[in-house]
Amino acid sequence: MTTVKSGRVLVVGGYGAVGATVAGTLGDWFPGRVVVAGRDGARAVRLGGVRVDVTDPVGFRRTLDGLGDVAAVVMCVEPPDSRIARACLERGVHLVDIGATRRLLDGVADLHGPAVDSGATAVISVGVAPGLTNLIARRAHEAVGGAERIDLTVMLGAGERHGADAVRWTVEHLAEPATARPVRAELPGYGPRTAYPFPFSDQYTLPRTLGAAQVTTRLCLDSGLLTATLFALRRAAGRSVVRQALTAVFRRVHAGGDGFAVRVDARRGGAHAAYALTGRAQSRVTGLVAAYVTREVLTGSLPAGVHHIEQLPALAHLPEELAEHGVAFQRLAGPPGG
Ligand SMILES: NC(=O)c1ccc[n+]([C@@H]2O[C@H](COP(=O)([O-])OP(=O)(O)OC[C@H]3O[C@@H](n4cnc5c(N)ncnc54)[C@H](OP(=O)(O)O)[C@@H]3O)[C@@H](O)[C@H]2O)c1
Numbered sequence: 001m002t003t004v005k006s007g008r009v010l011v012v013g014g015y016g017a018v019g020a021t022v023a024g025t026l027g028d029w030f031p032g033r034v035v036v037a038g039r040d041g042a043r044a045v046r047l048g049g050v051r052v053d054v055t056d057p058v059g060f061r062r063t064l065d066g067l068g069d070v071a072a073v074v075m076c077v078e079p080p081d082s083r084i085a086r087a088c089l090e091r092g093v094h095l096v097d098i099g100a101t102r103r104l105l106d107g108v109a110d111l112h113g114p115a116v117d118s119g120a121t122a123v124i125s126v127g128v129a130p131g132l133t134n135l136i137a138r139r140a141h142e143a144v145g146g147a148e149r150i151d152l153t154v155m156l157g158a159g160e161r162h163g164a165d166a167v168r169w170t171v172e173h174l175a176e177p178a179t180a181r182p183v184r185a186e187l188p189g190y191g192p193r194t195a196y197p198f199p200f201s202d203q204y205t206l207p208r209t210l211g212a213a214q215v216t217t218r219l220c221l222d223s224g225l226l227t228a229t230l231f232a233l234r235r236a237a238g239r240s241v242v243r244q245a246l247t248a249v250f251r252r253v254h255a256g257g258d259g260f261a262v263r264v265d266a267r268r269g270g271a272h273a274a275y276a277l278t279g280r281a282q283s284r285v286t287g288l289v290a291a292y293v294t295r296e297v298l299t300g301s302l303p304a305g306v307h308h309i310e311q312l313p314a315l316a317h318l319p320e321e322l323a324e325h326g327v328a329f330q331r332l333a334g335p336p337g338g
Pocket of ligand 1 (some may be wrong): 015017018038052053055076077078098099127130131164165166167169275279285286
């Protein structure tokens, strides 16, 4: 029989683009146990939640201790460092983190020891990218018997109303220097798209968790014109005034659809495996992934410690499980059953 850990679930950023799906989905599964949090105290309280600012770890600890019975925290906004994660894990509070910044993920991964000591589980690299990308990369890696090279392509819908924090994150990472080339990738339902190197965190995580020598992540938008414009501004995005302008444009201009796609190609010698996943509204699907992972944390028997999503076999079939939400996962090339 499945036992459900008791206690409340604090969804930080719980009324944002991703967090609202997390809070809504978990609220259906665990009625009366979800508490949303954000900086807008009046809004949070209206939703039955609490005010929390993740830039204030001392205040966050006070809130956790005040609530008293928090079983899990779902982080749907990025804090500046790993002190919020530490506050959770040292108290034995489970953590699910959709954060996508390499430095932050490394900081949380370093808390493995304290998490094991307190019996808490943290799952990081949760969402679409990182998240589903990591799970699919593992699938492709295993299909070729251990990839020497993995290429991940993410296409985002320029018509989706991405959350403010997600837009800020994307624009901030645009200016990071890239050594890899753009590629043209065939995306099911969209045809060939030119995708440009972009530093999604899986690029740094997967060489460590899978042992693949070379991993490159790339990004494109569903509009070829917007993709070309965005990456033409890559160098200029080193200047904060350009980043501010780009952020404003991407928050206001919604040209295109809300579909997204992920493609993963793994190669070893002459062996090639490729998988693709498509869906609508990446914020919603990111929230669904976080909700499914949180349910596994609360009802499953995940090991204590900090784990990237692809390190947990219990979560390997998430790409298939999301079919009921209109997410299509398919093998494009490689051995059947791989
Ligand atoms: N892994 C993935 O695939 C993936 C995909 C999409 C997004 N993300 C990440 O998820 C995060 C959220 O994205 P989003 O699209 O949901 O953004 P969003 O719509 O702007 O939502 C952010 C939420 O966090 C709250 N918040 C902002 N700053 C806060 C702070 N200092 N303390 C507490 N709460 C705070 C906001 O409310 P207040 O302003 O009232 O505080 C809002 O509820 C981003 O960091 C993004 O990079 C990851």
